[in-house]
Amino acid sequence: MNAVIQTEGLSKEYGGTYRVKDLDLKILPKEVYGFLGPNGAGKSTTMKMLLGLAHPTAGSVHILGMPFTQENRINILKNVGSLIESPSYYGHLTGRENMEVLRRLLDLPQKNIDEAVHIVRMEKQMNKKVKHYSLGMKQRLGIAMALARFPKLLILDEPTNGLDPAGIEEIRELIQELPKKYDMTVMVSSHLLSEIDQMATAIGIINQGKLVFQGKMSDLNQQRQPKLLLCTSNNCRAVNLLKQYGPNLTEKGLLLPYLDNEAIGQAVQSLCENYVQVYRVEEHQRSLEDVFLEFTGKVVTL
Template sequence: MSEFVIETSNLTKKYKNHVVVNQLNMRVRKGEIYGFLGPNGAGKTTTIRMLLGLIRPTEGEVKIFGKDLTQHRMSILAKVGSLVETPTYYGHLTGYENLEVARRLLRIDDEKCIDEVLSIVRLTKAKDKKVKEYSLGMKQRLGIATALLNKPELLILDEPTNGLDPEGIREIRELIKQLPKEYEMTVMISSHLLNEVEQIATEVGIIHQGNLIFQDHIDALRRQSQARLCISTDKPEEAAEFLKEQGIEVIREEQDERLYLTDSAPEAAGKINRLLVEKGFLVYRLEERKRSLEDIFLDLTKEGESL
């Protein structure tokens, strides 16, 4: 059996001449929390809709649990729970009654599953309260409870913290983090908020303008944020060439006169400073710089205003 719960091959969705999702090759490993990250309008929801069989791809294929979605759709979706955009509910019914309606629609025989999912999302005390009296965070947790009724092996959540206050976001975050550990569930969560994904995801895929531009373990993204030594000098190009001749790796960035070195240790900084000064360069500034994950995300997407 494949180690990947979700595999897509050149997954593409076009509307007339507009490509919304382009040649997507996604890999979601069993037992991971996969953060599907990208600016609004990047193609996240369209991708999720294709994964759930709600819309057909223009090209490419989707495999879930190692099976082709087009050939085994019903058996696959029986093991998948999802929350796409805003959850639907009956405001005049209680939380418990809403879940009972969903249980019957899903033809789930086990009536105990309602109490189980209420406990998971921490709504047991509010189960007899009408949903119209729920806070937005409680409604979102009720939506997740509905997605958990069939005890899914894969849970797909599309922007589950949208519109929530900090406390609601924290509740959803803690809930999602417990699912793989306690229930052996694989979770895929989409978001446009890097900070949220960073706090819960073990693996990350970044989509921009329909293209998957990064996919790896969250630590690989963090490694790109390691500190660098930033040097400002009077002759940056000549200084860069000189340092390279000394066997020192120098990084130049577009439209940036400064030099960047990967070794930011104090002793390395002292050595570089001495070499440059002895060679006759004026060193205006020498400092440690650390790029945040948000900086890296913005560099990858080149869409800072969309975050």
């Protein structure tokens, strides 16, 4: 399957420091690709290079099957919509006037504008001047602008920034629908890991400019296998009694790999027969945040 975005060795250096280093991205058609990383990891820099807003120091970029060169740039960008860092707008104009400026610049039919505004649920706000919009309303307008061409590829940098919980849920549902409803591929960055967890079908994690994980959400979920925590009356003795399960002694108790019901029953029975009382058996599954922190070199505790 041809990738919608593919980079090889993509790098960007500023003042002798690499903000992005040897990045090999692969985003397939109709994916919602979640791009995760701590602040300053290189997410926005990467997206700017994909759009020609920053020139790579090294490496190559292919978008929609074409090399992203000066000659191909305009043709490629005709099929790309984007929202990077913050929306661009004329504050003294209304939302409707801003969308009309965009419509004329891109020579779009009016139905595109109406549909984009409807998707972000901004119909009732379009006659207000944008300078009076809340941050969330400005963000919605920016997303509508990015959608107006109904592009094959949509690149969104922190699209839920400034939105309340209800607005975040709406935008998440919108992004999930785009591949199915409009055949779009979406690349979305966010620091809200739980949101990426709920909307992305594939994920890339960047740390200090380097890609530390890339794959399907199902691949990442394999690294989130649940574990069992046993709290007993004598944890040190319990470790010796359950050696065959590979227990790990923590401050909170014994941490065991996930066991089926029969194995759990045998483990508890073994402890009880050796006069070790079992106070609690808890199942713990690592969250996406735990996996993210591990990939980015942070300490994760149970």
